[in-house]
Amino acid sequence: MEKFTAAMLLAAAGDSLGYRNYNWEICSSGVKIHEELKELGGLDKLVLSADKWPVSHNTLMHMATAEALVTDYYCLEDLYREMVKHYVDAIDKLQGRRPDPATIEGCSQLKPDNYLLAWHTPFNEKGSGFGAATKAMCIGMRYWKPERLETLIEVSIECGRMTHNHPTGFLGSLCTALFASYALQGKPLVKWGRDMLNVIPMAEEYCKKTIRHMAEYQEHWFYFEAKWQFYLEEREIEEDNMSKPVFPDQYDADERDKTYKKWSSEGRGGRRGHDAPMIAYDALLGAGGDWKELCSRAMFHGGESGATGSIAGCLFGLMYGISNVPKGLYQELEMKQRLEHLGEKLHQVSSKEK
Template sequence: MELYKAAMVLGGVGDALGYRNSRWERCPSGVAILSELKALGGLEGITVSADEWPVSDNTVMHIVTAETLVSDIWSLTDLYREMVKAYVEIVEQIHKRQPDPATIEGCSQLKPDNYLLGWHTPFNKKGSGFGAATKAMCVGMRYWQPEKLDNLVEVSIECGRMTHNHPTGFLGSLCTALFASYAVQRKPVVEWGREMLKVLNAAETYCRKTIRHMAEYQESWFYFETKWQSYLEERGIAQEGQNTPKFPKIYNAEERDQVYREWSSEGVGGRRGHDAPMIAYDALLSVDNNWTELCNHAMFHGGLGGATGSIAGCLYGLLFGMVDVPKGLYLNLEFREKLEELAAKLHKAANEGEAV
């Protein structure tokens, strides 16, 4: 229970820190961000609150997704109908939080009055953004058991493509849901990436079964897989038994910015569904349970620090709880009580509820 609370809260903290009311997400330099952070007194000198350090749309969308997962539903179809309603209702409230454009476009395509097809959105060539990945950790927390993998795959894909109907987008939601489930299972972090790649076949099988947009998907399906395979090879952990990640001898803020840009599809680290979870994962691999260094790697870089920070913070919470996190970062966090309440409900639903 406490790890679930830490996960939901620290996902919000990571988002608020990396976002910094949109200021740091617009900064192309991690060096400059860390310099500003030092002038603020470092992490110990920050008091995160809704006024100065609001969360972005990442946390808002994670909240509403979690709310649907703990609602009174009888089937996955009912769940999707609830998600459609929730996303349509919340979209007007996230405009001021600099949302992923694909989130706004996707929500505008949802049809809450269509009982059978309300969550079927058109294929979107521009739907490859980070927004599907940042709202799906709760899916993995709800369906964390290995025997519920089919549910995790289906729900993460469907909630992902409601807003990001592009493989690079919705495979990002599958990725973060899987990583959250692996954290709850206590699977070694070094294994997560290659285990995730094994699940992509199940994802493709599910998408083919739904008979929606496979012709369009086919053109870009393997981009996500190829980028992740390349990353795992770069770190020397692509094969079974390779459990010692290899990092550059110099891996400071300037070097990380360069590496993150290279992983990106457009030179902005964390902008897409493949590299937002990749940066968060890389941070966990690199720093283990050091919260300050996790922030340096995943929140404070030249790119979408709110996106990568929300994922990294949530996964850190599932692994380590509130270890070494200054209280000023979370006591006055926007929506903290809501996040803790949802964490308790997710834990109960995951461990005591039915398979739905």
């Protein structure tokens, strides 16, 4: 139970830190962010209050997904209709939080009044952004048991393509959901990336079965896999090898910014569905259970730091809980009670399987 509530709270805290009321979200220098953090007295001195450190659209959309997952749905189609309702409701709440344009566009194309096609949105050439990845960790919390893998694949893909109907986008939601399930299964962190790539063929099979937009998908499908393959080779993470990932000797804020840019597709780390989870994963591998180090790598960089912070915070909570995190980072957090409640409910529904 504690890890579920920790995950929901720390996803929001990571989002709030990386976003810093939009100031750090648009800053392109990790070095500058670290300097500003020092001026604020460092991480331990921060108090994340709703007025100065609001959460961004990442947290609101993650909560909307969780709200749907804890309802008493009869079948998966009912769950998707529930998600559609929550996403459409979220549009108004996202105003003023500088939401990702693809999320807004996707939500506006959902059809809550159309019983059969409520969640079917058109293929979107621009739907490759991080927004699908940041709202899907809770799917892995709901269906974390290994025997629920097929359900996890289906739900994370459908959830992803409601707003980001592009393989780079919705494979991001599959990736973060899988990582959350791996964290709860206690799978060694170093194996997550390779194991996730082994699930991609099952995702492709599922997409073929639903025969929507397959021609467009095939054109873009390989990109997500190729980027992850490149990343795992760079860290020297082999299929059957449990050895530690290899990091550069010099890996300070400036070097990380350069590396994250290299993994990105447009020179801004974490903007897409492949590299937002990648940066979060890399930060977890490098931080080794140290919250402060995780923040340094995932929340304070010159890319899409709210997105990467949200994913990293959630996964950290599932692995390590909240006891080593400074209380100021979650005690006055915006929507704290609701986040805790959703964590508890997710724990309940994932324990009593239908």
